[in-house]
Every structure is written in structure tokens, then in C-alpha cells.
Amino acid sequence: MPLDLLVSKLVDCTNRKFVIHSDLTIFGRALPRYKGYAINVFRQKLNAELLAIPTFNLHTNHAKVIDFSILDASMGALPLEALSVLNHANSIRLPNPIHSYTFFPSVRGLEKIDCSKSFGEKSVFDYFYENNFLWVEFGTFSGDGLTLFHHLECVASVPYRKKIYFDRTFLYDGQVKTVAYEYYARTDNSYAQNFSAALEYLIDKGVVTSVAYNERQILYGSVKEISLAILAKLRCDPYFLVKKV
Amino acid sequence: MAVDNDEVRSIIVKYLKSGNPLFARLDEIPLDESLLELGYIDSFGVIDLVAFLEGNFNIQILDDEINKEKFGSINKMVALVVSKS
Numbered sequence: 001m002p003l004d005l006l007v008s009k010l011v012d013c014t015n016r017k018f019v020i021h022s023d024l025t026i027f028g029r030a031l032p033r034y035k036g037y038a039i040n041v042f043r044q045k046l047n048a049e050l051l052a053i054p055t056f057n058l059h060t061n062h063a064k065v066i067d068f069s070i071l072d073a074s075m076g077a078l079p080l081e082a083l084s085v086l087n088h089a090n091s092i093r094l095p096n097p098i099h100s101y102t103f104f105p106s107v108r109g110l111e112k113i114d115c116s117k118s119f120g121e122k123s124v125f126d127y128f129y130e131n132n133f134l135w136v137e138f139g140t141f142s143g144d145g146l147t148l149f150h151h152l153e154c155v156a157s158v159p160y161r162k163k164i165y166f167d168r169t170f171l172y173d174g175q176v177k178t179v180a181y182e183y184y185a186r187t188d189n190s191y192a193q194n195f196s197a198a199l200e201y202l203i204d205k206g207v208v209t210s211v212a213y214n215e216r217q218i219l220y221g222s223v224k225e226i227s228l229a230i231l232a233k234l235r236c237d238p239y240f241l242v243k244k245v
Numbered sequence: 246m247a248v249d250n251d252e253v254r255s256i257i258v259k260y261l262k263s264g265n266p267l268f269a270r271l272d273e274i275p276l277d278e279s280l281l282e283l284g285y286i287d288s289f290g291v292i293d294l295v296a297f298l299e300g301n302f303n304i305q306i307l308d309d310e311i312n313k314e315k316f317g318s319i320n321k322m323v324a325l326v327v328s329k330s
Contacts, residue, residue, distance in 0.1 A: 025291050
């Protein structure tokens, strides 16, 4: 099965901190046997010291109170599994109004992540970099889930985006809070995201490994190495992650 | 058993509506968009749908056909089922 394949590829890898974006249909008809157990299966098979699953709030607005006990179903099966076991495991869902990750287990240091922003210094993506996480795209298509690239656009201060601020209100730990949320928004609509070219570059360079499985792929690479490679490209060409439309 | 597109589409929509309150409330059924990306079903729901189609139409859908290209919308599912019936 695809998870065993990934495990076999990582046998010599000492890094056991993972951030996993996924499309679990890669399991095919074997998938139903993991319902209710998927998080534990990933943790155990990968021998994960720390596992981060994206449990983003993609449909927010200033008038809506975000409830962190609920997840938009469009996030997919593994995030829904993460939320369903959140209260039964030593875990934490970061109170970030948009880019909220759920961590298994909850560890010291997570409280230092700035949850009032999506990208840049002290954001969760910065935490992945500083703590040397391995980024895994498990069955997703052409790097659909490579949100890390947006963080790198922010670090590189690309010319087609700028920092904006808006209010988001959320319910967390029984309290309603409002934050002025920092987001790095696109300002120039004549450019569209073009992550597939960057992904090909990373694979060619050996920074990201691509493993084929049933006409699908599993991609993985060190957040640190991916970041350094993409930032070097962005220094030469600030438009490396976009294409003209 | 040969089936036509409309018949397969109708059976898929009926199945989705019967098991999914979100989907049942829709006025307009999204035929060309990914139900996963729209949040109407998750990966477990996709595999349930595969099992339903296999049983209902007496066909076999391979694991490597469960992808965006062949299974990424209701109309793509219809085309796949019709090609196998």
C-alpha cells in the first residue's frame, strides 16, 4: 500500500517530523479499513515524532465566528480524521483563523507560533523550517497542497503580493477572540500560481523525491531544503512561482 | 448491459442525494466539478461511490482509475461507467 511504500523510502531518514497534505483516495479500495484509524496509522507507520495535518479554515469572513471544533469538509479525509481524534489524543489544533494545523502530539514550542498571520517570520511555516520538518504530499495532484510556497513568496517579498490585514473572530477554549489577521495577498491578477514548474525543478534537483503509485505520486522533501532552493530561485526571478495569464 | 449517459448520471445523483444531506439540498447539481474539492464528499465517500457503481453496474473500477482525470466529477464518472458497461 502507498504508506508502506513511503515508509520504505524513508527507512534511512532520521527526520521524524512530518507535515502531510493528502488525498487519501490514493489508498484505493483499501481505504475504508482506515476510517477512524488513519491518524494513528500514519503516526505509527512513519514512527512520527511529530505529525502536522492541515485543518485550514478556507471559508471565513469578518462576520463569521470560527469554531475550531468544526472543520470545512472540503479539507478532505485526513484533516477530518485529525479533528475527529483531536480530543482523544495528546494533540492541538492551532488557533489560526485560516492556516490552522493540527499537531500530534502537542509539544512545547508550538505556543510560540504566531497564529495571527499565515506566512512569514514566526508563522507555522517558519516553525516547520526551524524544526526541520519533512513535507509530504501524499497522493495530491501536482503539488496542489504546497502552501509552503506562499510562505516563501512572503519571505522573498515577491512584487505581485503584499501584506494586508483583516479582522477574524474565533471561538477557542470557550472564549471569543478577534485578531487583526496578517495575510500576504496577491495584488496583481495578471499572474497565476504556477507551482508545477517549481515542483519539477525541485524534483530534478533532488530536493523533492517523487514516488509513483497507481498513476499517482507521493512527494516528499525537507522543508528547509525546499525553502532554500526556492528562495534562491526567487532571488534571481521573483516571478518563479507564477505565470502570466 | 449497455447504459446511456443520462441513466448513469441519474443513478449517481440519486445515490449521492440519498446518502448526503448537503448534496440533497442542492438546487443545482455540480456535474463538472470535483465533489471532493467542493467538500460534498471526502476520500472515504469516493471509495463508497466506487463500490456502489461496481455493484450497481456490474463493472470493475481499478484503483488507478480513481483519480481526478477519470473520477474527478459526476460527468467523468458517467463516462467511465458507460465505457465499461
